Amino acid sequence: LPSQVSDAYEKILSRSKDQSWTRIILQIILAATRPLTLDEANVALALAIRKNEPESHSKLKLELWLGKNFKSTVMNLCGLFVSVYDSKLSFIHQTAREFLTDSEPEGTWKGSFNMAQSHHPLLQSCIFYLSFPDIDVFHPPFDLIDDIDGRIKSYGSTEYPFLVYAAKNWPLHFVSQNAADANAFRIQARTLCSATGHQRDVWAPYYFEEYPNSTFDDWKVWPDLTLASYLGLYEAVEDILSKEKPNVNLATEIGRTPLASAITQGHESVVKLLLDNGANMKEQENDGRPPLSLAVWIGQEAVVEVLLKEGANIDAQDRYGWTALSLAARSGQEAAVELLLNNGADIEAKDRFGMTPLSLAACSGQEAVVKLLLKKGADIEAQDFEGQTPLSLAAGYGKWANLWTMLRGFVAIVKLLLEEGAAMETQDHSGQTPLSLATEKGHTAIIELLLNKGKESKLSLSQSISA
Incomplete structure (x- = not known):
């Protein structure tokens, strides 16, 4: 920063008559996931400066600044360093x-704030708030699920001004703070995950309301360990495992285990903790997807590395016959493809349709992955159970002709495969060649590529005969 800016900020903050409170309000603003309303910040500061939690929400309200008094308090503490x-x-x-x-x-003041430390005061505010016994539980009727977002926010902001923010963000503040600070609230975090207590019913509807079609109601039946793992609450997971000895592989009705929950959210430390305590890497969700494949599909590369180090079966297949490499290839995850290949993944593994990772990448428009697989020695002429090669799949894929082929990269893939020597005359089990498939779909750009390559081949053959 320019020195004059730093000097100005230093002077503004140094005018505060209570620098400890100033520091706390600045930490709250730093750590908040969005600008807090004055009503939210009023509650957050009142709870953050306390040594212990109030007995109830009704008693907290007696401690809050009234109306415009809070804005004046903030401006007195922070001056023009903040704005409303x-x-x-x-x-x-x-x-x-x-x-x-x-x-x-x-x-x-300059450089005296650490982001991890700044999460702690706001976490304290969230934890204290969600622990109040006199906050009513909101149960939206499921026939009005489409309007849930507006109704929840209206209910929360009028009756309990800090509830929506605390419910949606306390897990993030917990996992973002220093480990030493996390220890201070590990018991409360574990309590908030309890299926038998009042607190989970207070915050979870708000946290999960963004996912009404999938997990809004699922959390009600999640075991405590599954929920804590999903949220990445390492200390809470550790306490549940060590003190309560639950079934670490217990699955929900949809087959969701604690391990799968941690994997989907990318919580590698929790994944490692669960594995150390007996989580089964062979356990599959109801869709038949093994943990390693799940991590790849979700795009959690750090978790993939943990699972590989812990000995996951790298070629385990899901119900479609897709391995982790198959999934990485079809979804275009170049780094994951390289990681899996470097750890011995079968580059020619076929799914239930006979498609190899190269075939899947080719028909999914994943040019970079196609290039990588070819470089690693993938069979360019591998045929699926319909007799189609990667070139056939790329040439005939899609139904929106040229716009589709250009946008999805199929033209570039066909060009790449041709440059690498892919056979153009190979017929599938229906007698179709790459050219006939491209013609059938109206892919003129690909047709032109194939015809030009054919002319080059004939010219080359003619020249070689003449010689």
Whole structure:
């Protein structure tokens, strides 16, 4: 930052008459996932400065600043370092955030804030708030599920101004703080995951309301260990495993295990903890997808590395016969493909349709993966159970002719396969060649490529005969 900006910020904050409170409100603004409303910030600060939690929500309300008094309090603490616009609290400028977290500390304020430490006060506010026994549980009628977002936010903001924010964000603040700070709230985090207590019913509807078609109601039947694993709450998972000795492989009705829950959210430390405590890497969800394949499909590369180090079966297949490499290839995950190949994945593994990873990449428009697989020695003429090669699949895939082929990269893939020597005359079991398939679909750009390649081949053959 320019020195004059830093000097100005230092002077503003140094005018505070209670620097400890100033530091806490700045930490709250730093760590918040969005600008808090004045009502939300009022509650957050009141709870963050406490040494212990209030007995009830009704008693907390007696401790809050009244109306405009809170805005005045914030401005007295922070001055022009913060601003209030549309009743929301934020820094005056992005440079204010940079000033607090600067890598070169100077003076009292510059560079004196650590993001991990800044999550702790806001987590305390969230935990205390969600632990109140007198917060009513909101149960939306499921026949009005489409309108749930608006109704939940309206209910939360009027009756309990900090509830929606606390419910949606406490897990993130928990996992984002320092390990030492996390220990301070490990018991409360475990309690919030309990299926038998009041607290889960308070926060979970708000946390899961963004996923009404999949997990909105599922959380009600999730075992405590599954929910804690899904949220990545390492300390809570550790306590459940060590103190309660649950079935670490217990699955929900849809086959969701604690391990699968941690994998889908990319919580590698929790994945490792579960494996160390007996989680089964052969356990499959109802779709038949093994943990390694699930991690690849979701795109959790760090988790893939953990599973490979722990000895996961690299060529295990799901119900479609897809291996982890198959899934990585068809979804275009170049780094995952390389990682799996370097760890011994079968480059020619066929699914239940006879398609290899190269075939899947070719028919999915994944040019970079096609190039990588060819470089690694994949069979360019491998045929599926219909007799189609990667070239046939790329040439005849899709139904929107040229726009589709250009957007999805099929033209580039056909060109690449031809350059690598793919046979153009190979017929599938219906007698179709790559050219006839492209003609059938109206892929003129691909037709032109194939015809030009055919002319080159004939010219080359003619020249060789003449010689």
